[in-house]
Amino acid sequence: IAGITQAPTSQILAAGRRMTLRCTQDMRHNAMYWYRQDLGLGLRLIHYSNTAGTTGKGEVPDGYSVSRANTDDFPLTLASAVPSQTSVYFCASSDEFSNQPQHFGDGTRLSIL
């Protein structure tokens, strides 16, 4: 089934550790996005990539980095995790970086202790 695959589905991590959340899409979409979802705050954009090889900052980029080496993969890295990064993380993609629907994965639930 075509779509977005995120891994892991959940993780408990000690503060200060490095963590990479994986995201792969098989729709050959040019644009990809990372969001975090916190209760009462909705989804907030962390980073995005409008095409392979380029990335940009969203609303809440601090403490996170991304790379886009190819069309299909868009990993999100927490270099040194802090408790405030406890959240549910969603990866999304769209055909182009424009005003059109984004398609979401089922998320990674991350707890930082």
Place this chain on the structure above:
Amino acid sequence: GESVGLHLPTLSVQEGDNSIINCAYSNSASDYFIWYKQESGKGPQFIIDIRSNMDKRQGQRVTVLLNKTVKHLSLQIAATQPGDSAVYFCATTDGGTSYGKLTFGQGTILTVHP
């Protein structure tokens, strides 16, 4: 900055009734609007979208209405079913620096009682 909000955080309806979920936005430059449904443990699922050159768009059992004068968006679900129970989010972008970037509202919890 742009904000997107919802009038009601929760909505309870009886099966078969029509549901209306509302959303207010603050940026008059917003030109693209989208509704998502999110079930527990899942990612947001696209329902319907509308662009600022329209004021109504219909899908299967859903209708989105856009009132740019008062910056208001609504999602109407006809003959609501228990499977419609979920959190519904509106989101918007504008043609300026946030082009292509969605700003989400906080969500409305819809509960459908059999």
